[in-house]
Amino acid sequence: MRLAIFGATGRSGRILIEHALQLGHQVTALARTPERIPPHERLHVVAGDVRDRAPVSRTIQGADAVVSALGRRRRGPAICTEGMRTILSAMAADGPRRLVALSNYGVAETRRRSPYVAVSWLLERPVLRDKERMEALIRASDTDWTLIRPPILTNGPRTDRYRTGAELRLTFTSKVSRADLAAFVLSELRAGEHLRQGVAITT
Template structure:
């Protein structure tokens, strides 16, 4: 397994994990990183200020995947974008506080949907650094609230299981504990 990171020190060492230092916006780096991959999992995130890294990085990933690379793509996104942008206090507050982040995620999703990839969009609420519990709910019509949260470890477990199951192929799926 290979991970591309602008800050490899942020990824704890793990057996069978090769970490590549680079920028997800650089086509050559991304193409080399995914060359022998069976799938691509993207967990790009953006700060309130800064480049639209999710949109720009996803554009690069999709270009690299179009060159006869892996077809399967799982992307971590946010609840409250695209069809999960329901009229709720949770979504309204999210957009009020994180407009630039959510706009970046919406543009990212707009690139993914018409792509030739076999994509799944994983829509998360607040992420925690808690342990993997295996106790989380997923669904295409799941409504999240202010108390919704999920650990990064549970997100990772779900995304890896989705690679095998393909239960949400070409769909957006919400997740919460």
């Protein structure tokens, strides 16, 4: 599969690229700092900002699917919303229909599910608001999307012992490794079991 990956230099994005290459996929990744991504024969890195249409269009050209691992810092710009707006515009004109985006548990229909969500909004309001607006753009698009909503992410190993589900309720003890998250993203791209759904994941 030919994958276009955004958010490639983040912690989740780097592991996602690593796993995709291990599985034999061809990867094109967008990065403002390409030198931060180790070279690989099946990896092509496009230099640029996800908010700029030209490099985004080059990244998705010829791709079978798009994966967004964009993430916002507390005091940074609304990169998920702004970047996804550009990605969706490019996909509508030049790209594939399949889209998998990493979001956060506690947005949209999961917003009022538990005390865990209430505390998350108290501590991470700018981050969650950005993800919620990103989700709204994706839901309104004409793409075959899947939104993946993880809890706290760890740097632990891949275990393949994770649970997923649209109705899965996460709590203060919920967590998943970035390696397991990457495995689920790539599995969902192959199987397409959660088309037009938001799905939570936890170990």
